[in-house]
Amino acid sequence: MLTTTRLWTAIITPLDQAGNLDLKSFEGLLKAQESAGNGVVILGSTGEGLNLSETEKKQIVEFTDGLNLQVPVMVGVSGFHLDSTLDWIEYLESRPGIHCYLVVTPLYAKPGTEGQYHWFKSILDRSTRPCMLYNVPSRTGVAMSTEAIGRLRTHPQFWSIKEASGSVKDFCEYRDNTQGQQMFSGDDGLMPDFAEHGCFGLVSVSSNVWPQATKLYVELSVENKLSAEEIQLWKEATNALFTAANPIPTKALLFAQGKIQSAHLKAPLHLEDLRDMAPLNRADKAISDWYNRRLGRSNQEGLDNLHA
Numbered sequence: 308m309l310t311t312t313r314l315w316t317a318i319i320t321p322l323d324q325a326g327n328l329d330l331k332s333f334e335g336l337l338k339a340q341e342s343a344g345n346g347v348v349i350l351g352s353t354g355e356g357l358n359l360s361e362t363e364k365k366q367i368v369e370f371t372d373g374l375n376l377q378v379p380v381m382v383g384v385s386g387f388h389l390d391s392t393l394d395w396i397e398y399l400e401s402r403p404g405i406h407c408y409l410v411v412t413p414l415y416a417k418p419g420t421e422g423q424y425h426w427f428k429s430i431l432d433r434s435t436r437p438c439m440l441y442n443v444p445s446r447t448g449v450a451m452s453t454e455a456i457g458r459l460r461t462h463p464q465f466w467s468i469k470e471a472s473g474s475v476k477d478f479c480e481y482r483d484n485t486q487g488q489q490m491f492s493g494d495d496g497l498m499p500d501f502a503e504h505g506c507f508g509l510v511s512v513s514s515n516v517w518p519q520a521t522k523l524y525v526e527l528s529v530e531n532k533l534s535a536e537e538i539q540l541w542k543e544a545t546n547a548l549f550t551a552a553n554p555i556p557t558k559a560l561l562f563a564q565g566k567i568q569s570a571h572l573k574a575p576l577h578l579e580d581l582r583d584m585a586p587l588n589r590a591d592k593a594i595s596d597w598y599n600r601r602l603g604r605s606n607q608e609g610l611d612n613l614h615a
Contacts, residue, residue, distance in 0.1 A: 309379050309406055309437060309466075310489065313508030314525045315346040317353035319515055319554045320367060321567040328363055330370055332567040336515070339566075341376045343518040348409055351383040352446060353512050353554045358573035365398065372404035379406040381439065387414045389429060396433045407466065408434060409510075411441040417449040424455040431459065437466030439510075442481065443493060444472055457484035469493045469510050470501070479504050495521070495545035499538045502528040512553060513545050516560050516591065520598035527601075540597060544590035551581040560587045 318340065321332040340347050349371055350356035350364055359367070371380055382405055386392040399405050412418075413426050431438055440459075442451035450472060459465050468485060470478045471493025478501050482490050489507040492498045498509045508529070514521035524541055527533045533541075548556045555572060559581050562570040570578050 309346075312346040312379055313529065314343075314514060314522050315348050315381060315491070315508070315510045316340050316514040316518065316521075317348045317351040317510055317512055319558055319561065319567075320350070320354045320356075320359065321558075321561075322569060322571040322573065324569045324571055326571060326573065328366060329568055330366075333367070333370065334374065335566060336561075337371065337374060337376060339518050340514070341378050343514075343522050344378060345514055345518055345522060346379045346381060347371070347376070348381040348383065348510060351409055351510075352385075352443075353515070353557065354383065355554065355573050355576065356383045357385060358576065368399065368402055368405065372402045375404060380404060381407045381409050383411070384408045384430065384438075385411040385414060387416055389426065392430065393433050396430060400435060405436070407437040407439065409441055409469065410438050411443060412447040412449060412451045414447050417447075420452040420454045423452045424458055427455060427459055428462070431462045431464045434464045436464065438464050439467040439469050439491065440465065441469040441493065442472055442477070443469075450477070451481070453480050453484045456481065460485045460488065467491055467507075473497065475500055475504060478506070495548070496542040498525060499528045499531075499533055499541075502531065512548055512557055513594075515554075515557050516548070516564065516566075517594050517598070520594050523598065523601060537597065540593055544594050547586040547590035550583070550586055552576060555581050556587055559584060560591060563588070564591070 318336055321329040323329045337347060349367055382399055384395060410430055440456060444450040465488060467489040468481050469491045470481055473494055482505055490505060492501040492506050492509045495511050495513045509525050511521055550556055555576055555578060558570040561567045572578060
């Protein structure tokens with residue numbers, strides 16, 4: 308199930324107006340992903356993993372674990388203090404319903420090749436589960452070293468890469484330096500571009516708000532069945548989810564859709580940084596219309612095949 312899952316939803320962490328975890332809404336979001344057949348990533352940057360307390364993070368892990376979802380569950384592993392990060396891995400290893408880890412490049416310190424190599428190797432050595440290494444230089448301040456991951460490519464726990472630099476050239480360099488690990492896009496709008504170069508799937512923000520439609524989008528991207536107009540539609544729609552810092556727009560749209568009880572965020576994020584809901588509302592309608600058209604086309608194709 309792990310190696311066949313093409314779409315992973317980097318799921319938000321819903322909060323009530325007082326800033327407490329909203330586990331009722333969270334369960335609904337998780338069940339929607341399960342219904343769509345999407346893997347889930349908890350406590351990533353979209354899940355405000357660095358803004359939550361240790362107690363809250365463990366509550367999220369244990370709640371998710373207790374649901375016994377029929378889709379794989381990945382947990383975010385990020386930080387800048389190695390011993391604390393290894394302690395987090397030790398804790399996660401005790402939870403039977405967790406399947407894999409999303410391991411981001413160390414934050415803030417901007418380590419070079421040797422620093423990154425030893426950081427990643429320490430985490431991979433401590434883990435008994437597959438790890439997805441995550442390149443997101445806009446957040447970490449430094450790109451993941453292609454040389455470091457090349458040296459790690461035979462490690463038994465190195466499973467895949469999430470590439471979120473926004474560069475097809477960088478994507479291809481990571482692909483070539485690992486020679487076998489699955490490659491995932493970390494940019495929703497670039498999924499078709501990366502698919503042309505061997506991308507297996509997507510770790511997605513947009514599937515929070517469009518779980519079924521995003522799954523179809525990924526499948527069609529991999530099969531090279533999207534028109535230029537459809538690709539542009541998805542680029543524009545997913546761009547709307549980044550008109551403020553992620554996950555502010557996604558939470559705002561989920562609240563508008565009635566899927567969470569509040570769009571509240573943990574500091575330093577704040578809902579008032581989203582100035583205009585209009586692009587989100589337009590994107591929501593555009594994707595809904597696209598999905599309905601695509602379903603109608605698929606259903607008609609199925610009927611045509613049935614009567615052929």
